[in-house]
Amino acid sequence: MPAPADFGQFIDDHADEFIKRLASAVAIQSVSSDPSRRDDVVKMAHWLEAQLQSYGVTTVLRDLGTHVEDGHELPLPPALLGSIGSDPSKKTVLIYGHFDVQPANKSDGWSTEPFELTEEQDGRLVGRGSTDDKGPILGWLNTLQYHFETKKELPVNIKFCFEGMEESGSIGLDALVIKEGQPGGWFEGVDCVCISDNYWLNTRTPVITYGLRGVSYYKIDITGPARDLHSGVFGGTIHEPMTDLVLLMSKLVDVKGKILVPGVYDMVTSADADEREIYERLDSSIAEIEEAAGGKIALSDSKVDVLMGRMRNPSLSLHGIEGAFYGGGAKTVIPAKVGGKFSLRLVPPMTPENITPLVTKYLEEEFAKLGSKNTLNVEFLHGGRPWVADMNHWNYEAAKEATRQIYQVEPDMTREGGSIPITLTFADTLGCSVVLLPMGRGDDGAHSTNEKLDKSNFLQGSKLLGTYLYELADVKK
Amino acid sequence: MPAPADFGQFIDDHADEFIKRLASAVAIQSVSSDPSRRDDVVKMAHWLEAQLQSYGVTTVLRDLGTHVEDGHELPLPPALLGSIGSDPSKKTVLIYGHFDVQPANKSDGWSTEPFELTEEQDGRLVGRGSTDDKGPILGWLNTLQYHFETKKELPVNIKFCFEGMEESGSIGLDALVIKEGQPGGWFEGVDCVCISDNYWLNTRTPVITYGLRGVSYYKIDITGPARDLHSGVFGGTIHEPMTDLVLLMSKLVDVKGKILVPGVYDMVTSADADEREIYERLDSSIAEIEEAAGGKIALSDSKVDVLMGRMRNPSLSLHGIEGAFYGGGAKTVIPAKVGGKFSLRLVPPMTPENITPLVTKYLEEEFAKLGSKNTLNVEFLHGGRPWVADMNHWNYEAAKEATRQIYQVEPDMTREGGSIPITLTFADTLGCSVVLLPMGRGDDGAHSTNEKLDKSNFLQGSKLLGTYLYELADVKK
Ligand SMILES: [Zn+2]
Ligand SMILES: [Zn+2]
Ligand SMILES: [Zn+2]
Ligand SMILES: [Zn+2]
Structure with a gap:
């Protein structure tokens, strides 16, 4: 009708x-x-x-x-x-x-x-x-x-x-x-x-x-000193929280956007030819996506891979650091407590509930490997399936x-x-x-x-x- | 008299x-x-x-x-x-x-x-x-x-x-x-x-x-998108400047405070027994240094190494990131332009003039290895001998x-x-x-x-x- x-x-x-x-x-x-x-x-x-x-x-x-x-x-x-x-x-x-x-x-x-x-x-x-x-x-x-x-x-x-x-x-x-x-x-x-x-x-x-996609948002807190320190006085003498945090954050995702947390990709089926065909048919292009982003920075030259990167695959983005120096100019501070913010975008069957243990375990293991005397705390901030x-x-x-x-x-x-x-x-x-x-x-x-x-x-x-x-x-x- | x-x-x-x-x-x-x-x-x-x-x-x-x-x-x-x-x-x-x-x-x-x-x-x-x-x-x-x-x-x-x-x-x-x-x-x-x-x-x-010690302060700018993007829409589709920056910053210094820029330690003589004796004699202790820092986070159990770490060896501290998300809460942003701040403390014969080329060359080489489509710019902010x-x-x-x-x-x-x-x-x-x-x-x-x-x-x-x-x-x- x-x-x-x-x-x-x-x-x-x-x-x-x-x-x-x-x-x-x-x-x-x-x-x-x-x-x-x-x-x-x-x-x-x-x-x-x-x-x-x-x-x-x-x-x-x-x-x-x-x-x-x-x-x-x-x-x-x-x-x-x-x-x-x-x-x-x-x-x-x-x-x-x-x-x-x-x-x-x-x-x-x-x-x-x-x-x-x-x-x-x-x-x-x-x-x-x-x-x-x-x-x-x-x-x-x-x-x-x-x-x-x-x-x-x-x-x-x-x-x-x-x-x-x-x-x-x-x-x-x-x-x-x-x-x-x-x-x-x-x-x-x-x-x-x-x-x-x-x-x-x-x-x-x-x-x-x-x-x-769903989302699962985390904060990695690293604490060490009781207060912000001067890098002239303490640089070279103590474990600096920023050093540990940057090392940990560098282990989350590679330059091509691949998530490095073990087990994440085990949860996601790879797309077969039929499914890739869906994305192939979509009226979109790398050029349009790059224009929307404002830079020629697509992760792939394949339209299908880029569209699947947005729509049907998980991703991990590093958003920033709370507690570190963020202003203009040059401050010679060793921040006492830094909180790295990142989030994963989830696709079925990933959920905040099944992903968080993988993220936390991985970060704790990697932090233990570092051998720092600082303290790590991984906090789940919010999520949605x-x-x-x-x-x-x-x-x-x-x-x-x-x-x-x-x-x-x-x-x-x-x-x-x-x-x-x-x-x-x-x-x-x-x-x-x-x-x-x-x-x-x-x-x-x-x-x-x-x-x-x-x-x-x-x-x-x-x-x-x-x-x-x-x-x-x-x-x- | x-x-x-x-x-x-x-x-x-x-x-x-x-x-x-x-x-x-x-x-x-x-x-x-x-x-x-x-x-x-x-x-x-x-x-x-x-x-x-x-x-x-x-x-x-x-x-x-x-x-x-x-x-x-x-x-x-x-x-x-x-x-x-x-x-x-x-x-x-x-x-x-x-x-x-x-x-x-x-x-x-x-x-x-x-x-x-x-x-x-x-x-x-x-x-x-x-x-x-x-x-x-x-x-x-x-x-x-x-x-x-x-x-x-x-x-x-x-x-x-x-x-x-x-x-x-x-x-x-x-x-x-x-x-x-x-x-x-x-x-x-x-x-x-x-x-x-x-x-x-x-x-x-x-x-x-x-x-x-002297100081040489740098900013690593990574730019890609023309504006801040939403991680839901762009996560998994583009090279994210924060990812590149964190990877680069992770290559500057290890968890024990060792500077990873090649050539830096070639410029510094190692202390002989006589020189170590100077630091051994100083009226100081790990406990006092850790109390001043407010945490049991000394890089070494050796008082001499920790004192030399402050006084006669170079160090590298990561201070923070300009342009990334730094507030409380959970913002799902992909920052368009991020500037990592770090500085080296210098000892003779290091100077900002002879260290800057090493730092810049290393960062540019490491960035090239990453294979990112984003853009790197290393800026020397200020220094003192x-x-x-x-x-x-x-x-x-x-x-x-x-x-x-x-x-x-x-x-x-x-x-x-x-x-x-x-x-x-x-x-x-x-x-x-x-x-x-x-x-x-x-x-x-x-x-x-x-x-x-x-x-x-x-x-x-x-x-x-x-x-x-x-x-x-x-x-x-
Ligand atoms: Zn003063
Ligand atoms: Zn004064
Ligand atoms: Zn709206
Ligand atoms: Zn709406």
């Missing part, structure tokens, strides 16, 4: 109105990481609730309690739950999005006011939140408006879950999803989940995402068919190198398929200056999300 | 007066690094000038021009030159000291007001500048007062050179010394130099210092004999691990022997909270400096 014949035309006809609504959403400075903007996050929740209600969605704001930020207790912005339709003969889809945004100041390098949506000549809609994640949320609103104004029934029942703390760790949301996933909860009866909060690989080809979905599930087939209809191409099936932790919460808690169906392009610059959403992606993306609902209704469970 | 019989008694009899004068000096907050205290540094110059004049010293304040601090042009405090005696049959000694001090705030952890000299029950005179370097300067004043009040002629001609920028890099002093060292300059005819601005090894045994004097020069013999008379022990002949750049300037410019004759103990805590000078060190030290002048007059050139 394709979308009604007039759906696409409705979206195009209302483009100006939709862009005006996106401007209203962008104008609300819902920066979740800034306590002084917390009221704006709440205002954004109310704005969005009113929009949903105007199209017949039943809503509720769920209080998530408080959290402590910089020593102050702050009320969390409420989560916004919605529900429209309860026909037991229809499928029920849960739609997630977040209405908070990253901070933005014109002085960071924006060419326009970040909270005034600006339509550029080339069709870019520039503003904070345009693509992350207000544009996609408004894509759903556009679809609701179509059905409301044309008095058409939605092809599926929809539950909405919109939060205002995604950019600040989704505090409180896991507990809410678990609670509402119980029998009698708001999410009871959900058949599948759709999240539109990531991006295409490039600027051309639509994407459906079926996997995310990886996620890979069945890309042939009916939820995905609906998304693929919708993509074909709107864009007339086969979507790139991708896995992302980063993590979107809420994906895993939905998958685990509700036990159903989650599809990531992005609206924006790879160059949208979410979290960066001059964040944008192309007008064509906003309109075609709105059509895509609406069409996905019809394909969902149609596809065989 | 020992000092006059009543000299020691005079010092003891005037103890309270001398301590009161030290309190007056400490009360002037001559913090050279704090632009808002610059007037106090100037005030201190005038205070000291008046003291010198009251004992018949001819003085002049030399304007050193201006310098730029935090973007503001500031007048430098003047250097204070003095001269007393011009008998061509006498030796002429140049005495150096500095009347500026390190910053100090009670809130840093001082148990008393830092700029109010407090005499504790155990004889400690606690206050900023008490030992570094106002106490030693006042030791010279105490000796001048004795000669003035008892109407005795000084046994030598004395030139004074007191500066107010030592704690801030001695800006302007090198040029002054070079100028005044010319024929017709203030320092013409100087036979030897004495500097009292360092410390005993411990709390028991007086020290004469005849060597200082090492200094070792002839410890049997008559200037030293005078200092040794004075020490024997005041303390009834043979002094520990030491070299210091750090640098006092002005030492080298005097030695090179005036071409004469410089002796470092400290007043304070190893636990005085110069630059630290609760800086102190023991009353006994102030009084015995004053006698030592006065007696040194008599021995100097006596000793055979």
